[in-house]
Every structure is written in C-alpha cells, then in structure tokens.
Amino acid sequence: MFQAMRLQNISYSAFRRHANRFLEPAVIHSWHQLQDTEVESLRHKKVKLGGDMRADSPGHCAKYGTYSLMNLETNSIIDLQLVQSNEVGGSHNMEKEGLTRGLQLLESKGVAVDYIVTDRHPQIQKFLRDRKITHYYDVWHLEKGLSKKVAKAAKEKDCEVVKKWQRGISNHVYWCATSSSSGAEKLAKWKSVMNHMQNKHEHDNPIFPKCLHPDRNSTDRKKWFKTRYQSHTEDGEDSC
Structure with missing residues (x-):
C-alpha cells in the first residue's frame, strides 16, 4: 500500500536492527528493574502465587512456552520464564519446567511460597506435592x-x-x-x-x-x- 502511495518507509531488516540495538534492550532493562523491585519487597515473606503457561500454538505441538508467576495480592507479574520444547524433551514438559525455573529464582532471592494457584496439569500437581507446596486449582x-x-x-x-x-x-x-x-x-x-x-x-x-x-x-x-x-x-x- 505504501508503494502504491509512494510513501517512504524503513525496511523490515532496518526495523530489526533498530529493535535489536535499542528497543529490546530497553524493554529488558526496564523489566529487570521492575522485577528486582518487586522481588526485593517480597524478600523473607511468604507470597501467594498464581501460575500458568501460554504457548505459541494450541495443542501439543508448541515450540515455545512462556510461564508467568503472578503475585495474587498485588496482581503483578513477578517472573516470566521462556521455555523451548527441545530443551525439555517435548512441549508437554514445558509447563513444569517453566514453573520449576520460576520457583528456583524466587527461592534464590529469599522469597518463600505460601501457596500457588494453577490449572490441573498432572505434572504440576505431582511436582508441587513432592515439594510440599500448598496447591490450589484455578x-x-x-x-x-x-x-x-x-x-x-x-x-x-x-x-x-x-x-x-x-x-x-x-x-x-x-x-x-x-x-x-x-x-x-x-x-x-x-x-x-x-x-x-x-x-x-x-x-x-x-x-x-x-x-x-x-x-x-x-x-x-x-x-x-x-x-x-x-x-x-x-x-x-x-x-x-
């Protein structure tokens, strides 16, 4: 449409260069600052969590999955974990791996879990039961x-x-x-x-x-x- 109207526009490759050099680093830096502030406020406390994964495609053929952990008292996201299916032997293992990484990060920062609310994923149920973490269903x-x-x-x-x-x-x-x-x-x-x-x-x-x-x-x-x-x-x- 821009070509038909003879409007100048940057190419996709130029956009990706700008995004890689400026946009994405700025977003990641801001996210880390916000996350550090949120986690620091929860240090040595017991946090009430909600967790779920969103995949890049429905069903059992997803390549990427993003697992989010939310502080249910403030409705703020405190961690995001991106998991690739070939890292964990298939897309059916991504949700558990995302939760595992998120909890490990919180534990390393001195944040304890009071309870966590998730869906009824069987691997999540067993994982939290073995870890003796109180688990509620969404x-x-x-x-x-x-x-x-x-x-x-x-x-x-x-x-x-x-x-x-x-x-x-x-x-x-x-x-x-x-x-x-x-x-x-x-x-x-x-x-x-x-x-x-x-x-x-x-x-x-x-x-x-x-x-x-x-x-x-x-x-x-x-x-x-x-x-x-x-x-x-x-x-x-x-x-x-």
Whole structure:
C-alpha cells in the first residue's frame, strides 16, 4: 500500500536492527528493574502465587512456552520464564519446567511460597506435592471441567432435569470459591448443592447448616431432583 502511495518507509531488516540495538534492550532493562523491585519487597515473606503457561500454538505441538508467576495480592507479574520444547524433551514438559525455573529464582532471592494457584496439569500437581507446596486449582479450570461433565449428563435419557441446573451449578462453583474463608467452608457449601437441587435447604454440616437465599415457592416444580434413593417420580416416569 505504501508503494502504491509512494510513501517512504524503513525496511523490515532496518526495523530489526533498530529493535535489536535499542528497543529490546530497553524493554529488558526496564523489566529487570521492575522485577528486582518487586522481588526485593517480597524478600523473607511468604507470597501467594498464581501460575500458568501460554504457548505459541494450541495443542501439543508448541515450540515455545512462556510461564508467568503472578503475585495474587498485588496482581503483578513477578517472573516470566521462556521455555523451548527441545530443551525439555517435548512441549508437554514445558509447563513444569517453566514453573520449576520460576520457583528456583524466587527461592534464590529469599522469597518463600505460601501457596500457588494453577490449572490441573498432572505434572504440576505431582511436582508441587513432592515439594510440599500448598496447591490450589484455578476455579475457572475446575468449573470448565465440571460443566463439560454436567452437559454430557444432561444429554442422557431421562436426565433432562440436569439441563435446568447447568448454569446454577456453574455459578455455585464460583460462589463457593469467592464467598468462603477456608477449605472446609468451601467444601460444605459445595456439598450443599445436592440438597438444594432436591428442594432441601437445611444441611447436616454445622459449617453451612442452611442455604442463604430467602425462602420462596418455586413456580417450576419439575426442576427439583428426586431423592437419590427414589428411582421413580410420583407419576411413574423415570427420574435422573
């Protein structure tokens, strides 16, 4: 387009020379300064981390992966690790290697880890378990996997009622995570959904003995699940 308009412009090779000599070194220098300041403020403290990797292509054929570690209290990135697949024997090993390098850097700077939130990558689970680091799952990944299973169950014969609860179950996962102050409270609230879907709003667990929503009569009586010990509804049709 520039040629058609007879506008002067630098060539790609000239741009790359300028980027290599000036732009990229300036960006890297600024990043190191910011990282040093952030890490210094966390020295001899326990930091709450979130970690995940982004690859240059989806699936299992990525060549490069960038693993990021975020301070969840300040929402600031404190480390980035670029991993190439041929360094670690394949793209499936890049995520674990990126996390390993990031934690090693923090440990060398005197920063301890309180806990870390990641996806449910099997290698990450084993690595953190072996290192005895408290590990939590990202609620988005947990909800995504659960929603797929619920959607599959809703397609089964005589399980149409499940479809009415898909959005509610998804919202309940997020609510349990955001409204709770302990793991026991999250678990108690999550288990309460089984009673709630049967129109039972008082529970045996003393941590969460009753649903928090106001009492109200439902206009859709067919949405409630029957007791799991009851295999048929009152009108004789199979229930899920």
